[in-house]
Amino acid sequence: MNIKVHRGLDQIGGCITEISTETSRVFIDFGLNLPGYGIATTPEEDQEMVESIFAQNKKENEAVFYTHGHEDHVGLFEYIPSNIPQYMGEGTKELLALKYHVTHEGAKLKVQELQNNVSDEQEYKDSLSKLEYIEYKISLLNRMNLWKRTLPRKKPAGILIGDIKITPFFNCHSIYDSYMFLIEAEGKRIWHTGDYRAHGYMGKGLFPTLKKYATNIDVLITEGTMLNHDEKCIHENTVSKKMAHIMKTFKYVFVLASATNIERLASIKEAAKNAGKSLYIWSLFLKKTMGIFTER
Ligand SMILES: [Zn+2]
CATH class of the missing domain: 3.60.15.10 (Ribonuclease Z/Hydroxyacylglutathione hydrolase-like)
Structure with a gap:
């Protein structure tokens, strides 16, 4: 071998x-x-x-x-x-597939917008080819x-x-x-x-x-991303507790997170619940991945 x-x-x-x-x-x-x-x-x-x-x-x-x-x-x-x-x-x-479908929706809107206002021919062509490229990747x-x-x-x-x-x-x-x-x-x-x-x-x-x-x-x-790191990794539970503390301290808290990281999203949701705060999702992709994770 x-x-x-x-x-x-x-x-x-x-x-x-x-x-x-x-x-x-x-x-x-x-x-x-x-x-x-x-x-x-x-x-x-x-x-x-x-x-x-x-x-x-x-x-x-x-x-x-x-x-x-x-x-x-x-x-x-x-x-x-x-x-x-x-x-x-x-x-x-x-x-x-979800990532490409959401990107496709955005690209389609762009094409429609430019169709109604063809001031820049090149931009229109570029957005059309972007749309086709996403369709190719989905196929x-x-x-x-x-x-x-x-x-x-x-x-x-x-x-x-x-x-x-x-x-x-x-x-x-x-x-x-x-x-x-x-x-x-x-x-x-x-x-x-x-x-x-x-x-x-x-x-x-x-x-x-x-x-x-x-x-x-x-x-x-094996991957070796953490082999040279001195700092200790903290457990998601601790991450969630720290976030809840911040959410309790401040009126509005903005969280940036990967839409595909199921565990971090769970931590954020739990933190918001523990802090008694409503959770608003700004990104369509994030809203849909959370839907998938809840189902699974
Ligand atoms: Zn990875």
Whole structure:
């Protein structure tokens, strides 16, 4: 079994890892470089890089797996050759689809506005092509292969790509529907953590999962975002209590938060409740993700 880390070793995000045998290969994540990490690239350069990766080391069976929906892990999915199957969690697809549909609504409004007032021909053309680009990305997303989140304490099913077996394990991270992977082939076992944390509400599942399933591991591939940090991570419970204190102290409190971070949104909601304050949601995307999280 061969492992090649194409990107992500000396930076945060932009991860691309290839694992191959004689006949098969899988990629874990195809992420965009985060601003300030790695070399800034144009979309054309990104596309060229992805194409050159797929042009080498070709195998009979190939697939791409995504650990979660952050752009630095999934952001290059549109450049994956159309004959290569791509896999992600059902919830990840749902969040990405929602993001594109909300962006699409905004882009459509812009086109309509410019249609009624064509003072700038170029701006109109640009907004039309933006609309088409979002539609293209939605169509690609609809071709994703999905796995369902397994219930807690149940063993998830593996997915076979030739002679490589990939098993996704639900995981706590600052976005909903994040996974670790056990990758088995040629008698070897790799544990790929993706991004993860233990200080969220769902973090209590981390060590039991590792103890039960991450056994006899030959190679560990882990994110190292916090390895050089001196400060301690505080638990979401504490974050919520601190926010409630601020909300009680001041009349109006404005909170900026990621719309896909289910646990932080829960903390904010709980803080507002404990402070006796009404919670107003300003963003349509955030309102809709909260709808999904409540349902799930
Ligand atoms: Zn992440």
